[in-house]
Amino acid sequence: MALRSVLTGVGSHLPQRILTNAELAKRVDTSDEWIVERTGIRQRHIAADGERTSDLACGAGVQALQSAGRDAKDIDLIIVATTTPDLTFPATAARVQAELGVVNGAAFDLQAVCSGFIFALATADNFLARGQAKAALVIGAETFSRIMDWEDRGTCVLFGDGAGAVVLEAREERSDRGVISTFLRTDGRMHDLLYVDGGPSQTQSVGKVRMIGNAVFRQAVEHISGAMLEACARAGVALDEVDWFVPHQANQRILDGVARKLGIDVDKVVSTVALHGNTSAASVPLALDVASRDGRIKKGDLVLMEALGGGLTWGAALVRM
Structure with a gap:
């Protein structure tokens, strides 16, 4: 029976700080009505000073592991999709691996911007389906506020910070899960x-x-x-x-x-x-x-x-x- 990558857990993490449209309107030529009409966005979360992409990723990862009923020893692959890594290198995934206490397998970042999580999910699926890993933590995490031009209303109103994660496990499924x-x-x-x-x-x-x-x-x-x-x-x-x-x-x-x-x-x-x-x-x-x-x-x-x-x-x- 062929191995299938089954999604067994999901989690997310958001910074505490919320930036509303009304607050943005004090910084740039815009308004709540203008933003909502053109984007549907009413607020976004913004990482605090010193709060890193890896911090958000770890928060989401912990939730996903809890949702799956797994812990660090069960994971042997971590992929972090991000455009805003902590450092140029090493990979943010390596820091996540260390912070979560994962000691098995590989950890690396994947860069496909907003499509990153879909690309990371497909990558993890290939590892699992070929038997090269047993359980993967796939995370999308960003601190886009760090690369915003806060004087450009065409972009700064759109983006926020946060992280989401899933646990994928290789299983011989008789169903189509x-x-x-x-x-x-x-x-x-x-x-x-x-x-x-x-x-x-x-x-x-x-x-x-x-x-x-x-x-x-x-x-x-x-x-x-x-x-x-x-x-x-x-x-x-x-x-x-x-x-x-x-x-x-x-x-x-x-x-x-x-x-x-x-x-x-x-x-x-x-x-x-x-x-x-x-x-x-x-x-x-x-x-x-x-x-x-x-x-x-x-x-x-x-x-x-x-x-x-x-x-x-x-x-x-x-x-x-």
Whole structure:
């Protein structure tokens, strides 16, 4: 019987500090009405001084382990999807491994910006399905506030900080539980639509987020829709068989646009964007945790996760909980 990667636990962690639209309006030329109308975002969480991406990742990881009924000794693979690592090196995942007390296997970071968690989930699935690991902790964690230009209202209103995590375990399942299909794509020709204008090799600096918003919106609706359809087609599953859609929480207009394009019932789309903003690689597992803890997503449900990020990168993952 073939091994399957089964999602056994989910968790999340948010910084305590909340930054509302009204507070942002005191710093930049904007208003609560302007932000809500164009993005659906009402607030976002911001990491405190000294609070690192690894701190958020560890918080989410602990919750996911508790949810799965596992502890550090059971984990032999950690993948942290992040664009905002603690340091250039070593990997944030290495710090998470040490902080959580994991002593087995490998730990590394993965960089696909807002699509990072989907790419990390697919990567972990391949390790587990090939028998190269037994249990993986897959984390999306970001402190995007560290790379924001707080004078650019086109970007600073969008992003927040946070982390989400899942535990994946290799099992010989007789049912169809677990990761059923994944679909990943990158098109580097669209690099300039969404990027950070700094880095150790090119500018010897961290840099700030730069984005051509309208162009990213168009690409997001088209490519996210295509990724969702492809993930379902690879699994032989019709879109209307999916119980819950958990998208990257970039902008409520993108969520609504994809739903309209594919004829999806909006009541089946998990949206946390109003409370969290765009937390990049953290947004999908963070939304998954919210919907799992409030009882919407249950064991046996068919869940389709999807995202698009800088690169451009995009992808989808179909999972039976």
